[in-house]
Amino acid sequence: MKNEKGFTLIEMMIVLLVISVLLIITIPNITKHNSTINDKGCNAFIKLVEAQIQAFQMDKQRLPTGIAELETEGYLKAGQTACPNGDAVQIGASGEVTKVVVNE
Structure with a gap:
């Protein structure tokens, strides 16, 4: 009788099942936090624009x-005039920066 080492089909299916369960758990959590990530990116961009206004x-x-x-x-890169999520940014008469919500 040969002593062949390797994985059986059942073992491979169990490993695939565990990986699938982990993916099913993590992917919805990542997409749920996407809006929070975009909001934080927009707030950071607004702070950048405020700093560039002061430099200007x-x-x-x-x-x-x-x-x-x-x-x-040259205070902002070309094409860098909106938040990462697509919301526009505008400068008021006294230099305050506000975002204009485009995506609802």
């Missing part, structure tokens, strides 16, 4: 007219 104001001695001016003057 120190350099130019005035407030920017809008977020597009921060982009054209």
Whole structure:
């Protein structure tokens, strides 16, 4: 009688079952926290824009007219004028930054 070492079909199916159960548990938790992650990313972007407004104001001695001016003057990267979740950001007359909700 040969002593062959290896996994049987039953053992492989049990391992696949355990992996499947773990995936079924973790994937809904990740998608549930997606909106929280996007909100935190948007808040961080707003803080970045506020800091860039202050830098612009120190350099130019005035407030920017809008977020597009921060982009054209090099204070923000090209195309970086909205939150990661797609919400727009606007600058008020006194320099306050607010987000405009696009996705509901």
